[in-house]
Amino acid sequence: MSEAAAQQLKRVERTFFSRSALEVAPALLGKLFTVGSVTIRVTETEAYLQDDPASHSYSGVTNRNRVMFGPAGILYVYFTYGMHWCANVVTGGAGDGQAVLLRAGLAESGHEIVSARRPGRQAREWTNGPAKLAKALDLDGRRNGVDLCSEDSVGFFDDNQVVVDVEVTPRIGISKAKDLPQRFLYNAEQQGSSPKPG
DNA sequence: CCATAGATCGGCT
DNA sequence: GCCGATCTATGGC
Numbered sequence: 001m002s003e004a005a006a007q008q009l010k011r012v013e014r015t016f017f018s019r020s021a022l023e024v025a026p027a028l029l030g031k032l033f034t035v036g037s038v039t040i041r042v043t044e045t046e047a048y049l050q051d052d053p054a055s056h057s058y059s060g061v062t063n064r065n066r067v068m069f070g071p072a073g074i075l076y077v078y079f080t081y082g083m084h085w086c087a088n089v090v091t092g093g094a095g096d097g098q099a100v101l102l103r104a105g106l107a108e109s110g111h112e113i114v115s116a117r118r119p120g121r122q123a124r125e126w127t128n129g130p131a132k133l134a135k136a137l138d139l140d141g142r143r144n145g146v147d148l149c150s151e152d153s154v155g156f157f158d159d160n161q162v163v164v165d166v167e168v169t170p171r172i173g174i175s176k177a178k179d180l181p182q183r184f185l186y187n188a189e190q191q192g193s194s195p196k197p198g
Numbered sequence: 199c200c201a202t203a204g205a206t207c208g209g210c211t
Numbered sequence: 212g213c214c215g216a217t218c219t220a221t222g223g224c
Contacts, residue, residue, distance in 0.1 A: 046216070048216070054216070055216085056216075059210085062209075062210080063209085064208080064209060064210090078208095078216080079207080079208065079209095080207095080208085080215055080216070080217065081205080081206070081207080081214095081215060081217050081218080082205070082206030082207035082208075082215090082217095083205070083206055083207080083217080083218080084217050084218070086216060086217080088216085101216055103216085125218095129217070129218070130216070130217075131216095131217050131218065132217090132218075171216070172216075172217095173215085173216055173217065174215090174216055175214090175215085
């Protein structure tokens, strides 16, 4: 196949997000997430439904989580541990209170910018955690509620990357509903453009 | 490589 | 007042 065909970019539309977070979370793996001049490929996600003690939406609408109850395809950014921001995409229908946490990725473009935002860290540590990913993409409270389906400079894009060997595991860093297998990840370095033996 | 402690503050009980 | 959808530095193997 030609490079051009493989790299054709299609925006991920709102209909993609308008279904259960349990479906969207694995489907987002391998997609490109662009914020301004930085693009990362999504390699790890987690699903959070309303009927889930570990979800911010579990106890109903509050000022913090209200974006989760809005329409799909909107960015939900929250602040935690007194210093970190984490980014989610709202899924389902309006009123559903669900989202997919973006836990990790790999920088595809904008490496110099990301490097400047993560001073002194190795490239491997740039985006291998939810707060690191948010930092690399400069996502914080100012971006909470931004529509990811309407502006060219922000959103998800599909370059037909084929994702295989998706792992499903319990989620990370939570104390409730620990056992739910709602974390999805794959090894992008092992199946990207630079094949390696093994 | 692995384990652990400390940072630091908004949201909610 | 407590706790968190975490990260980093540090110390040990």
